Amino acid sequence: MGDDAAVLAPFAGEALISTDVAVLGVHLAPDLFPLEDLGYKAVASAVSDLAAMGGRPRAAVVAVAAPPGTDLEELHRGIADAAAMTNCPIVGGDLTQAQQVSVAVTVMGETPGKGSVLRSGARPGDTIFVTGPLGRSAAGLRRRREGAPLDDPLVVAHRRPWPRLLEGLAARHAGVNAMMDLSDGLGIDFHRLADASHVGFVLTHLPIADGCTEYEAIGGGEDYELVMTTAEPDRLLEMFDRRGLRMPIAIGLVVKDPSIRTLRNDPMPRSGWQHEL
Amino acid sequence: MGDDAAVLAPFAGEALISTDVAVLGVHLAPDLFPLEDLGYKAVASAVSDLAAMGGRPRAAVVAVAAPPGTDLEELHRGIADAAAMTNCPIVGGDLTQAQQVSVAVTVMGETPGKGSVLRSGARPGDTIFVTGPLGRSAAGLRRRREGAPLDDPLVVAHRRPWPRLLEGLAARHAGVNAMMDLSDGLGIDFHRLADASHVGFVLTHLPIADGCTEYEAIGGGEDYELVMTTAEPDRLLEMFDRRGLRMPIAIGLVVKDPSIRTLRNDPMPRSGWQHEL
Numbered sequence: 001m002g003d004d005a006a007v008l009a010p011f012a013g014e015a016l017i018s019t020d021v022a023v024l025g026v027h028l029a030p031d032l033f034p035l036e037d038l039g040y041k042a043v044a045s046a047v048s049d050l051a052a053m054g055g056r057p058r059a060a061v062v063a064v065a066a067p068p069g070t071d072l073e074e075l076h077r078g079i080a081d082a083a084a085m086t087n088c089p090i091v092g093g094d095l096t097q098a099q100q101v102s103v104a105v106t107v108m109g110e111t112p113g114k115g116s117v118l119r120s121g122a123r124p125g126d127t128i129f130v131t132g133p134l135g136r137s138a139a140g141l142r143r144r145r146e147g148a149p150l151d152d153p154l155v156v157a158h159r160r161p162w163p164r165l166l167e168g169l170a171a172r173h174a175g176v177n178a179m180m181d182l183s184d185g186l187g188i189d190f191h192r193l194a195d196a197s198h199v200g201f202v203l204t205h206l207p208i209a210d211g212c213t214e215y216e217a218i219g220g221g222e223d224y225e226l227v228m229t230t231a232e233p234d235r236l237l238e239m240f241d242r243r244g245l246r247m248p249i250a251i252g253l254v255v256k257d258p259s260i261r262t263l264r265n266d267p268m269p270r271s272g273w274q275h276e277l
Numbered sequence: 278m279g280d281d282a283a284v285l286a287p288f289a290g291e292a293l294i295s296t297d298v299a300v301l302g303v304h305l306a307p308d309l310f311p312l313e314d315l316g317y318k319a320v321a322s323a324v325s326d327l328a329a330m331g332g333r334p335r336a337a338v339v340a341v342a343a344p345p346g347t348d349l350e351e352l353h354r355g356i357a358d359a360a361a362m363t364n365c366p367i368v369g370g371d372l373t374q375a376q377q378v379s380v381a382v383t384v385m386g387e388t389p390g391k392g393s394v395l396r397s398g399a400r401p402g403d404t405i406f407v408t409g410p411l412g413r414s415a416a417g418l419r420r421r422r423e424g425a426p427l428d429d430p431l432v433v434a435h436r437r438p439w440p441r442l443l444e445g446l447a448a449r450h451a452g453v454n455a456m457m458d459l460s461d462g463l464g465i466d467f468h469r470l471a472d473a474s475h476v477g478f479v480l481t482h483l484p485i486a487d488g489c490t491e492y493e494a495i496g497g498g499e500d501y502e503l504v505m506t507t508a509e510p511d512r513l514l515e516m517f518d519r520r521g522l523r524m525p526i527a528i529g530l531v532v533k534d535p536s537i538r539t540l541r542n543d544p545m546p547r548s549g550w551q552h553e554l
Contacts, residue, residue, distance in 0.1 A: 003395050005294060007392070009291065010292065014287065018281060021341075023375045061296035065381075092296060100375055104342075116284045
């Protein structure tokens, strides 16, 4: 801090970098949520991109643009919370004036040992897993609109998403073929993975979280659960079990024909989160 | 590209990271300059932070926020120009809606061989150098306001600053003790270097670029020349000469007493660029 750039000790393995910008009024409704949530979510969503590659965070930098009078301390509190909880130190930043509050977060990570897990590695016959039931974030937004308090568990899931870093590392160490995080919803994100891998998929099971609708589970974004495909499902389950992580949930199979994209025998349309507030 | 994070091959030496956000109407007057200049300047100012550490760029990510209807292609042209000219590939990005155009650029760099040059290493007796005469950017903004065309050389200096990457590397290899880039103007930036190093300074010479005022040279920002201090001035000059770089200009000496801060025998006030448009 204080120099023109932050200096980091050498990286283990490949270096990862990802950037995310969160804008007040676009990514967070200012009438429903405190400003600190914008800072938290900006950092968490960027860190989740590292989890999706099987990486671990090394550092983040944060560029804030805000109108005069913005409570920067509150914003920073959310940023610092997410940085502490994901073990990702903020090593630099920039602050400038603008009409609207925005937080641009760039995270750097590393992949000690084997290389990163990409979206493009899924192979026919792979089993598809997700790290948890879906829909909590979208349901939390709905419940907040209906008047639920900020500490309602589903509202918290929306406000304070938890990047699946340990799960991503475990999956990489278990040799999964492809992985990504669910930021826009399974209904759109898994098409992206299948596109990148030139494969199709047969989803047999949709794990809907308690209190959520099917639409929220498939079309809602910001769950930040990981979805992964592997030729060695037993190895994946064993790795999660050994590390004391919640068991991933098998939801289907990768197939060769890219035109086959079904959920419980029906074609799965591309539907996802449009950041509607 | 296309994955959640970009993957980079291992770094040589320390890893550097820096972020800068440029906002239309704050960092660039939309009535005076084309939108592509905002993209160019955002990348160039971030890369300049690497130059200031003696680093070389490895990659950048760009987060753009913009209202509907923004000419993103034009913005991207400026980003791509700066990336190409500084040999810093754009490896990822994010795009979101906002009321105002902003470009947040994060650059990563590396320092093969010895470590980075910090602001805090200046020692009494060091000779102070800058890599070129000062004031061109501020003079260019003035001239543009007076009606000068976009291709006026001083206007170009404002629109298209050139990060001093080769000079920063040469200075690091010549063992300079401290370095930074002049983004806010010598009048404020050199105080920052002296503060970080707990030293004073006696500036004997102010190199004013042709067509610029003394005020622009000392108080104008965005020149992005490097200022450095070294105990071995001959070694620095020899290194620049051998590499075919323009000779750095000696402007004064570092002194032990932090309260001594003079320019041509007068106290040098803290004055710098306030991004006034």
